[in-house]
Structure formats: structure tokens, C-alpha cells
Amino acid sequence: MEKEEFNLEILEKIIQEKNVNALRELFESIALIDIAEVADRIDDPKELLFIFKTVKSETTAEFFSYLTPEVQEKLVRVFTDKDLMTLIASSYTDDIADFLMDMPANLVERILNITDKQTREVVNRLLNYKENTAGSIMTTEYVTLKNSATVEEALAAIRKIGREAETVYTNFVIDEKRNLVGTVALDDLIFSEPKQLLTDIMVTDFITVEVNTDQEEVAQDFKRYNLDAMPVLNADHRLVGIVTVDDIIDVIEQEVSEDMAKMAAVSPLEDSYIKSSVWALAKKCIPWLIILLVLGVGASIVLNIFEHSLSTLPILAAFLPILMDGGGNSGNQTTVLVTRSLALKEITPKDFLKVIWKELRVSLIVSAFVGLFAFGWVLFEFGTGILGYDELIGLSGWSWFAQAGLVASLVAITLAGAIILSKTIGAVLPLGAKAAGLDPAVVASPLLTTIVDVCALLLYFFLSAQVFNLI
Amino acid sequence: MEKEEFNLEILEKIIQEKNVNALRELFESIALIDIAEVADRIDDPKELLFIFKTVKSETTAEFFSYLTPEVQEKLVRVFTDKDLMTLIASSYTDDIADFLMDMPANLVERILNITDKQTREVVNRLLNYKENTAGSIMTTEYVTLKNSATVEEALAAIRKIGREAETVYTNFVIDEKRNLVGTVALDDLIFSEPKQLLTDIMVTDFITVEVNTDQEEVAQDFKRYNLDAMPVLNADHRLVGIVTVDDIIDVIEQEVSEDMAKMAAVSPLEDSYIKSSVWALAKKCIPWLIILLVLGVGASIVLNIFEHSLSTLPILAAFLPILMDGGGNSGNQTTVLVTRSLALKEITPKDFLKVIWKELRVSLIVSAFVGLFAFGWVLFEFGTGILGYDELIGLSGWSWFAQAGLVASLVAITLAGAIILSKTIGAVLPLGAKAAGLDPAVVASPLLTTIVDVCALLLYFFLSAQVFNLI
Numbered sequence: 018m019e020k021e022e023f024n025l026e027i028l029e030k031i032i033q034e035k036n037v038n039a040l041r042e043l044f045e046s047i048a049l050i051d052i053a054e055v056a057d058r059i060d061d062p063k064e065l066l067f068i069f070k071t072v073k074s075e076t077t078a079e080f081f082s083y084l085t086p087e088v089q090e091k092l093v094r095v096f097t098d099k100d101l102m103t104l105i106a107s108s109y110t111d112d113i114a115d116f117l118m119d120m121p122a123n124l125v126e127r128i129l130n131i132t133d134k135q136t137r138e139v140v141n142r143l144l145n146y147k148e149n150t151a152g153s154i155m156t157t158e159y160v161t162l163k164n165s166a167t168v169e170e171a172l173a174a175i176r177k178i179g180r181e182a183e184t185v186y187t188n189f190v191i192d193e194k195r196n197l198v199g200t201v202a203l204d205d206l207i208f209s210e211p212k213q214l215l216t217d218i219m220v221t222d223f224i225t226v227e228v229n230t231d232q233e234e235v236a237q238d239f240k241r242y243n244l245d246a247m248p249v250l251n252a253d254h255r256l257v258g259i260v261t262v263d264d265i266i267d268v269i270e271q272e273v274s275e276d277m278a279k280m281a282a283v284s285p286l287e288d289s290y291i292k293s294s295v296w297a298l299a300k301k302c303i304p305w306l307i308i309l310l311v312l313g314v315g316a317s318i319v320l321n322i323f324e325h326s327l328s329t330l331p332i333l334a335a336f337l338p339i340l341m342d343g344g345g346n347s348g349n350q351t352t353v354l355v356t357r358s359l360a361l362k363e364i365t366p367k368d369f370l371k372v373i374w375k376e377l378r379v380s381l382i383v384s385a386f387v388g389l390f391a392f393g394w395v396l397f398e399f400g401t402g403i404l405g406y407d408e409l410i411g412l413s414g415w416s417w418f419a420q421a422g423l424v425a426s427l428v429a430i431t432l433a434g435a436i437i438l439s440k441t442i443g444a445v446l447p448l449g450a451k452a453a454g455l456d457p458a459v460v461a462s463p464l465l466t467t468i469v470d471v472c473a474l475l476l477y478f479f480l481s482a483q484v485f486n487l488i
Numbered sequence: 489m490e491k492e493e494f495n496l497e498i499l500e501k502i503i504q505e506k507n508v509n510a511l512r513e514l515f516e517s518i519a520l521i522d523i524a525e526v527a528d529r530i531d532d533p534k535e536l537l538f539i540f541k542t543v544k545s546e547t548t549a550e551f552f553s554y555l556t557p558e559v560q561e562k563l564v565r566v567f568t569d570k571d572l573m574t575l576i577a578s579s580y581t582d583d584i585a586d587f588l589m590d591m592p593a594n595l596v597e598r599i600l601n602i603t604d605k606q607t608r609e610v611v612n613r614l615l616n617y618k619e620n621t622a623g624s625i626m627t628t629e630y631v632t633l634k635n636s637a638t639v640e641e642a643l644a645a646i647r648k649i650g651r652e653a654e655t656v657y658t659n660f661v662i663d664e665k666r667n668l669v670g671t672v673a674l675d676d677l678i679f680s681e682p683k684q685l686l687t688d689i690m691v692t693d694f695i696t697v698e699v700n701t702d703q704e705e706v707a708q709d710f711k712r713y714n715l716d717a718m719p720v721l722n723a724d725h726r727l728v729g730i731v732t733v734d735d736i737i738d739v740i741e742q743e744v745s746e747d748m749a750k751m752a753a754v755s756p757l758e759d760s761y762i763k764s765s766v767w768a769l770a771k772k773c774i775p776w777l778i779i780l781l782v783l784g785v786g787a788s789i790v791l792n793i794f795e796h797s798l799s800t801l802p803i804l805a806a807f808l809p810i811l812m813d814g815g816g817n818s819g820n821q822t823t824v825l826v827t828r829s830l831a832l833k834e835i836t837p838k839d840f841l842k843v844i845w846k847e848l849r850v851s852l853i854v855s856a857f858v859g860l861f862a863f864g865w866v867l868f869e870f871g872t873g874i875l876g877y878d879e880l881i882g883l884s885g886w887s888w889f890a891q892a893g894l895v896a897s898l899v900a901i902t903l904a905g906a907i908i909l910s911k912t913i914g915a916v917l918p919l920g921a922k923a924a925g926l927d928p929a930v931v932a933s934p935l936l937t938t939i940v941d942v943c944a945l946l947l948y949f950f951l952s953a954q955v956f957n958l959i
Binding site for chain 1: 516517518519521643646647650651656657674675678679692693695710711712713714716733734736737738740741744745747748749751752753754757760761762766767769770773774776777778780781782784785787788789791792795796798799802803805806807808809810812813814816817818820821823824825826828829832834835839846849850853854857858861862865869874875876903907937941945
């Protein structure tokens, strides 16, 4: 069957007919995750159980790991202890830990009770590692080989114990004291002579992480060194687990989502957007809105002080939005580019002067173009009557141009100044935050608008006071 | 040697002493990419050449691929034809294509001239696939196995031809007509009996892409199905290449950087931030700033029309920034969350009503909290004298509260209304863009601020006209 043809009705029909062969064939032709997505919509736990009992036992653990926590819970409630034991025995420890995290306490207890002591210890340890560390995403099923082994002995060992491991593509070579001394890739084993020693073909410049290393750093190393598995060491430098590349792709996606949320003034969500409750979303949105409201006091004070200018020359008000937005937008461009560049480790706070110098030149070019355009655009707004300016009434020719040009220059110069200022600040903030050990994504964007608003408004009123003798 | 101790001086010293052994040892203990990063800073092409001539030939092609285009070019200019031939012969075709893209025309010609015909054809084809498609990132070095083979024949074939392949972890099974009929993982070969048939152990529900498929979709499939390699088919459904997981991590990073840039109103950069020239950056920043400036005309018109209100009740001006920023920020929160969720395919435009209903409820909660806070905050600003409001002079007790409370309510209600409106629009825009086949990241954020500014200002002046009888 093609993926496109497969849907809930077909699955329900197979289940209701108890068509064992059709179900087995389905599992042959459609990817597990696609079946799981459809099965997620089945309400009756007994129907889910039928799937479990029918398909091949090698498949069920992986299939189970793709179901949503709600469906998993439903299933566990109808499982016999024997069903549960089989599931636990065939699951990887990191999957068990992930799944237990979402279960209610009484089910966790029941599951841990029927789990053998060794697995239970491993799962408990995984559950106890701090979230978002290498320890919390690592798995404990991997192949260790002795450094005295030959290639053929290593292959024999992999054939024997490899099925339980999450990967056999990277294997770990230890000495008699169980210190990690090298890694050996499966393809290198295949390409080598059977009698060669592991010590001759193993990689010795391997990269390791500590259990407490932040998962984002682990992801950086994976990308940089093109790894497919990485050893995790404890404080005593002993091998305690491995991180595999499929977990890393999830980490990258998660970290990116967090960075994006932070830059948009949302505290990072614990769950995906669609799984987050209305309350959870509101709770993540409110704090920064309130902080920004309070920080907005600066701009309010400036407008309060210069309200006299607005009363005297009301046309000034019309350009407040483009000046504040223009400054904010151009600064935000820089902040986002610099923050992303920091996240990708293309730059570090050491590049401070280099980046500032770059943005200063960029901002000069941008402000020249945008400023010139703004000058023409304001004249156009006046000329076409889109905006009404009382002082222009009755004027024409040069005297019209002189009066309209005065306001247009004021707007253009203020905008150009705001762009230069905000691009420079937009570079300084994330670099400064990073240097101070703070998260550039959190600090930079919200602070930027606040600072830029105040500066743009001050510049605007200061210049207009000079030009129009307003004070 | 530890990575931390390694630096440019050490490398220069080794080169100047022509210490062949020390260099070889370096390549044993430090990752290639780390050495390449230091070597990038060497100016003298002859010194670079010394590294190339000294280290093991298996290592040079990969090492070369990690160098910057500038250093690669420097090296190619001092290479003899024989050096070049060796390099090309040991490089993967996708690496050759990547490297040729950055070389000046005369060098490209020289390189293609000394490349054997077969490789040249492959490289030319790769260079011709449209950028950002599966074809442009695929490699042509992979292992195909016949569907009539046994496990032991397959392993023998892999041992023979696998060294040339970019991966042997996923191998491709074809029938006598060269149609792809299955994939077989190296570990499954290792775990199977030598006499078993490939057809018994191969995976038949494999996922494929077409050469013209966008790389972002390829990345989505890799994530969804936890792949480490994926077959690429041409229009005739024949296997023409494979994409491997290490290329996919780069794709994910690149797509994310593009999305972030777009959401910050920057056209996507062709290069990384740090490699982009000042002019290139300015060119990417200017267009959206000008578009936003033009779109800002809406807010300007509103302020122009209601300038009388500002003259009559100047205190209104003080709250313009927090109303516009508050509306923009809260809408941007929603836009970024929804756009990201669309990019991760957690939601599709079909979830329109579901998402709008969710955001409506979120916005009601957020607006209630932030509105209430704003009410108190404005009273605080008046009470402490942070903001001066002429009408309050001489008032105290209830009459003070009645007058100050009137402005505070006006600000609070406008802000609450702006939040509800902007969060709803913030959800509609990316979903609508996606449904219309446009890029949600490009369309949503810039349009949002423009629309929200106008709405927030209209609401503000409309309400204040009612409350204070301004018109």
C-alpha cells in the first residue's frame, strides 16, 4: 500500500475484521511513524492492543515510542504485566525515560516495579540528569570493545551484543581499566583485515562530552565533526552513555524553536505550540509584555516632556510611527543576524570590534538609502495630499518645497540617525549579553526597541526644536 | 596533543622545521576540521602545500573540503596537475561541485580538464541542479546491490566498492532493470546469516525524493523517519544519487537562518553573516525597510487626522509608544510561534479554525492581565510624577483618581483591544500566507506591525474622543 492511500478508516476496518495478515502487510509497507500518527486517533484501547499483539515484536517498541503520551497511557492501562515487561525489555532506556516523564505517578510506579533492577537503575539515572544536558538525551545501549581485540573478534562481539545497542555504527574501545581509548566505526571494521588489531584502526582523536554539558553544545560538536554518535563521560572520565545523531536533530530543532520564541519575547514553551494549553501559552506571553510595558516608560517620558512641540507643530505626530518602527526594525535586523551568528558559533564576543565596525558601515549605507527615500516619500505624501500640513496651505513652487522640504529633511535625518544608532546598538546588545554570560536571544530584542525608541524620539524632538524654534 | 593546546604557532613551527613526524602525529590526535581552521590562517601557499604532501592521502581530500574557498584557491594555484588529479580522485563528487562553485572560471576550467570524463559528467550534472534542491546536495557515491544477492555476497561487494562511497550504512537494492526495490542497512547485513537473501532482509517501505524536491522537504523527511541516507530519484524513477544525514544538518541550519532573517525583515543572505560583505548586508536590509516605511503611511494618516486630539489632550501622546509596541509585540509572539509551528509541520493551514480559536482564548487571558497591569502602571506613573498630566494639578483623593483613572482606563482598554486584535491577526497572517502558497516567514511579521499600528491608533483615538468629547 502507498502512504497516500493509508488512513484511519483503513486501519479501523483492518482492526474490526481482525485481519491479522492485512495488518502485518501494513507494517511491511508503511513507515512506523506514519502508522503511529493514524493510530493516535483511535479511541478504543482494545483496538490499540490488537495492533500490539499482532505485529512483530521487534517493531512494537519503536511503534510505541512514536505514539502520543495520551495514547501510550491508554495502552499501559490495559496492558498486562507481561505485555509491559515485553515492551520495557525491547525498548531503549532513553525511550523508557522519555515515556515515564509523561506518565502519571501511579503508572510510573507500576512500570518501575515490573522492570528488572538493572534497567530500573539506568532509567532512574537518566530521569535524574538535568534537563537539556547530554545525560538527559544519552542512551546507555552501546557496544564497548576491548582494545586487545582483533577486527574479527570485534565483529563477532557486535553480532552478539549489537542488536541491543542503539547504534553499532560507532563502537567504543576501552582498556582494561574501562577507560575510553578510541572509537571504531563499523565500516572501518568491514574494510579491515580480520586479523588486524583494533588499536591499529581505531580513531584516537575522538570528541567526548560530560554528562552535564548543555545539549546545545553537544549539537554544535555533532555538526562540526560530522559525528553519528558521541561518547558521554562522567566526572571520573568513565564512559556512561552515548548520544546519537537522530537525538541531535531533535535538539537542534528544539533549541531553534526556543531561540525564535525568545527573540519574539516569548518564554520558551515546555511543549510544542500545538500541544501547549491556552493557559501555558498565555503564561509564556504575559511576562515579557509587562516588562516591555514598564520599559516603555522611557519613550513615554520623552513624549510627555515634548508634548508642547506636538501641540505647536501637530504634523510632527504623523511621523512618530515610521521613526519608531524604522529604528526598531533596522536594529532588529542586526540583532537577529548577530544572535544567530553567535548561536552558530561563527562569531564570539571576541569579534566585538570587527562586528561593530561592520555594522557601522552597513548602517551608513542603509541610512543613506532609506533616509534619501524617506525624504522623497514625505514630499510625495505632502504633494499628493495623503498627509495634510497646515503650513503648506496657499504655498506653491519653491516656497512650498522649502516648507515641505524642511519637514522631509527632519524626518529623513532622524530616521537615518535612528538607523545608525539602532544597528550599532543591535550589534552591541547580543555580543555584550554573550560576553556577560547571558542569553543573547533573551536580552537583545526586547531591550533594543526600548532603547531605540527613546533615542529616536529624543533626536526627533531635539532636531525639530532647532529647526522650528519650538522651545 | 590536546585540542586546547593546539594553535597557529605550533603548526607554523612544525612547518618551518619541516617536522614530518610531528605533523603526522598532529593529524592523529586533532580533528581535521580543527587543523583546517588553524591552517586557514596560513598565508604562504608553500607552507600549505607542505601539509598536503606530508599527511596521509586518505586524509587530504576531507581536509581540503574544510578549508575556506580563499585558501583552497591559493592551494590550487600552486598544485601541479598531478596533485590536482590525486585530490579530485579522492574527493566526493558533491564536495568537488561545492568547491568548483567558489573558484574563478580559469581554475574551474583547469580542474575540469584534468578530471576524468566520468567524474566530470557527474560534477557538471550536480552543478546544474537548481540550488536548494535534493539534486544539488546529493552525492553520487553510494553502494547498489543486486536483489538476487545473498548477505555474504552483499558484504563482499561492500568491502570491494564501499570505500569509494560516502556511506555504506544504507545500501540500495536494485532489480535487473535498475529500479530501486529496497534499502538494506549495514547492521542488518552484519546481524543476518551469510546465506540469507537480500530480498528477505531489505526494507521495502523506504522513503525517496525527486531531484527537484526542495531541500527543506528532504530535511523534514530525514527528521520524521530518522534516516541516515535517502535515495534520490530522477523523473523516470531511477536512482541517481543519495542524500546523507550530515548534509541534512547543514540544510536545517541554513533553512533556520533564512527563516529567522525573513522574520526580522532581512532578505536571506547568500553567505553566512560573517562572510557577507558590508554591501551584501546593506542590500539585504534596505528593501524591507523601504517597504515598511511605505506601509507606515496608514499609521501616519491616522495620526494626521487625529492631530487635533493630541493638541487638545497632549497627554495622549505619551502612551503612543506603549500602545504601538505592545500591540506589535503581542502579535509578533503569535506570528513567530505559528510560523515556526508551520515550518515544523506541526500544523497546516487546515488547522486554521483551531489555531484562531486557540489564539483568541490566549489573547483574552493575556489582554486581561496586561490590561489590568497597564491600568495600575499608568496610575503609578501619574502618582509618582514620572509623567506630568496638567488636568491632575490641584486634584487629590477621589477627584484625582477619577481623572487619572479615566486616562488609565483608556490606555488599558486600548492596549487590551490591540492585544486581542494583533494576536488574532498574528495567527491569521502566517496561516493565510501558507494557504496562498506564500512564505509565511516573509509575509507575516512586516505586515503585522503595519496593520496593528493602524488598528491600535484608531481604537485609541476613537475611544478618547468618546471619553473626552474631543471632536
